[in-house]
Amino acid sequence: MKKEIIKFYLEYKLYIFPAVVALSSLFLIIFAIYPQTAKLIDGQKSASQLAGKSEFLETKVQALESVDGEDLARKVRFVLNALPAEKDFANVLALLQQLTAESGFSVSSIALGNSGTKMGNSDSFDVRMEIRGSKVFLQGLLSNLENSPRLIRVKVIDISSANQQGADIALSLGVLYSGLPKDFGAADSPLPELTSADEGLIAALEKINTTTPTSFAQSPRGKANPFE
Amino acid sequence: MKISINLLPPELTAQKKKSVKFIKIQFIGISIVLVMIFLSSLTLALRILQNRNISLYQARVAGAEQRVSDLKNTQASLTLLKNRLQVIDQYLGVASKQTSIYQLVDKLLPQSAVVSSISVDQTGGVTFVAVLPDNSALESLVTNLTDTEENKEKFSQVTIESLNRDKQGLYRTSLRIKAI
Secondary structure, three states: OHHHHHHHHHHHHHHHHHHHHHHHHHHHHHHHHHHHHHHHHHHHHHHHHHHHHHHHHHHHHHHHHOOOHHHHHHHHHHHHHHOOOOOOHHHHHHHHHHHHHHOOEEEEEEEEOOOOEEEOOEEEEEEEEEEEEOHHHHHHHHHHHHOOOOOEEEEEEEEEEEEOOEEEEEEEEEEEEOOOOOOOOOOOOOOOOOOHHHHHHHHHHHHHHHHOOHHHHOOOOOOOOOOO | OOOOOOOOOHHHHHHHHHHHHHHHHHHHHHHHHHHHHHHHHHHHHHHHHHHHHHHHHHHHHHHHHHHHHHOHHHHHHHHHHHHHHHHHHHHOOOOOHHHHHHHHHHHHOOOOOEEEEEEEOOOOOEEEEEEEOOHHHHHHHHHHHHOOOOOOOOEEEEEEEEEEEOOOOOEEEEEEEEEO
């Protein structure tokens, strides 16, 4: 039998050997080279993605570590004064009284009105304020209100019985507040960058906060650290 | 003259040719198999290296994610700051429609006009009652309010709701202005 096989091989070796080589090569291609190459290409994509993510996270960590915590807390305090997470009626009433007095008006009444009105992406509640004073100072009051440490929008202006002694003025104001965002960003989400315009805005807020009396302008009520 | 005579049997010649051909095929075949084995080993080695690199990157990413997580309060503060600034930027120092309309109407009123009441509603519409000393003041008021250059194209309609002239020659008028 063995001799017969050897004889058969010797007779057809010119065909058998190339066939064996072809089959072996095919086997290697199908079961080793092709799958490994495909995995290599996929792996290259994953590796470059991971490398990119790693680089991004490293940059993010560096950026976060370079942030001055105290300065950031101060800036957050200013923006939360301007747009707090809660309505904070007490501070609003104190602020309105202060601004009207500074602008040369006396407050007859302040009434808190409709709450939960949407103003852009923020919420707002209405305040109706009746004041008395010279109409000449009204523009100053309106400007003070809309440039106050708290975001206030004038919605209705109603001036009646204007005479030389003064005028009865009713103002309907929208006071803005906005809940804290639910998503503060995942680990791999890009870090918000403060532009020069943002820095300018913070400087403006700081200026407003320092020029208005400290009794109401400094700290928002509620938790000292809203993220805890 | 040289004469060569091949005395070998033709079968032997054919066998020799066949043997040479087989050696060639054997050489090519073995070369192909060796190349295939080399390629298989190469891809395998590259895969192993790549897996090692991927593990390294994964470890780096995990480490960096942990550090970012440790600094999440700073990130939350920055996100909050940016979020708030975007809203504040829309409003701070920007006069509301009502304020800017009031300021414009106040500017357009002649100095001699005495306004007894003025109202700016939520749409920016204005209603006011004014007393004017003479005809020219009345004309100046209407011209100012209706001139698109003067009113900065903020008014779409100016309606005189009433106009009275009393014994002293004073004009008492009530106007309604519709804002754009």
